[in-house]
Amino acid sequence: MKLLKKIFKILAAVITVIFLVLYFLFWNFTAPKSDKEVLNKFKNSSVIPILSYQNFNGFTYRKLSIEKDSTLPTLVFVHGTIGSSTDFIEYMKDSLLLSKVNMISYDRIGYNYNDKNSVQESIAFERDMLQDIIKNIRSSKIIVVGYSYGGPIALALQQKVDKVILLAPAVYSKVEPMPWALNLYKWKLTRWLIPPIWRKASKEKLSHKQDLQQFENNWKSTPNAIVSIHGTSDWIVPYENSKFLQQQFPKNQFELISIKDAGHGFIWSKFDTLKQHLIQQLD
Template sequence: MLKKILKITGVLFLFLFIGAYWAFVSFTSPNSDEKVLQDFTASRIKPILSIEKFKNFEYRKLTLQKDTVLPTLVFVHGTIGSCLDFSSYMKDSLLQTKVNMISYDRVGYNFEDKNNVQENIAFERDLLEDLVSNLKPEKTILVGYSYGGPITLATKKRFKKIILLAPAVYSKVEPMPWALNLYNWKLTRWLVPSIWQQASKEKLSHKADLENFESDWKSNPNKIVSIHGTGDWIVPYSNSEFLEKQFPAQQFELITIKDASHALVWTNFEFIKEQLLTHID
């Protein structure tokens, strides 16, 4: 009887594990073009999805343009992430009346992407600068979330403003989660979904890459706003405190959300939306 119970329990556990793994892979994998556009079915203004090229790479871009006179928010996602990370903002009816918006998949995170992540902040910065090259700098606001923070901060070009959301900019406080070992160990790497393998590679190289930039963040010529939660353990709040010490008060503003986690882009949507509306003027 005991053997029978253990056997049934083992089978149930196996099916639950397979189901949970399948759901995890499906939920975190990049969406097809059709599914991306479906996300905006109820939106009053529909974005244009395009495939752009930078050097030998292709990437997917969502553009929501209402009026060329309006400023443009350019969103840069983190690790792991996609252009849909900011869909709530791009679908918001009030924001749609105030700004144009662009979001894109970084190389390695596109749907069925044949390329690996580049593990290089300089490459990501250059792609971003190429992406916005046709926009008026004085009307362009860069919004970098998590790993997207150092990408926007690495530019030396002038823009209307840079808004950082929980930016990962300081190597000494970069946490390395135990789950990265699943990618590091060859015996378990096959268990890691392909998109998470890309994220793991980028995470593992991020700390060393930051050391090439973090002593020179202060040379960024733009006005910078950093919004960060004190409950963030994925990208600790001390990242933004580190930045605050590098800039004069008139150039840098730190906005603190008490107890907010690294998911603040979603969990604190209304607050961040209000901040975006405040800083587009």
């Protein structure tokens, strides 16, 4: 019996250590990166973006800009939840894309490094911030690319741009999954366990469904041509979101591109496929 108790104590200690190590790695991996860490990711790139801090409605946000030639189109990337400007680094480093486009990526409010501001929980606010960013772009052609929760922000634009490309957009409240893990944020006794950036993401997630209801029946009011690219096996933002959009728009305004068996992380796992689709949309 004593030996059995000793074994259980050792196993409990080992499991605790493993949990703490994994928790620390998860916390560190998902935390927003410092300016130095961000720029280090471009050290082998042929072009280093300009990292700057901009202001909108009293909020400061970080922006990565590669604007080489005003005659080239500009891709403006809008990240999701959880996410940051660094979600699109592989695209901003790609030599073929760099030869064809300028690129801008930015941190939404609440997702910057050491950002003390809360997430805004408002598609309207995010849309207005995006429009403020767009108005200073010198390119003659602007293409907005919204991923996941960045999708409804891009889709809500009432400003005319050349095209809006949605990547697995979360635009339909009726199919919005609410994972059980959100309870860890909702319960005050367990909220402290959640890393700070995930608390912000959870807060935005919980309000997103209701916020969508103010927009989702009127998405077709956008003046822009829409392309939605979605993985058929996406369970985080289900494929039904893009099918819902397809039903709202006339065929000459909307195109649905399905990526068979792809999940929500396809902007990384299907990088080459998505890069080619982006290039095709430049014409």
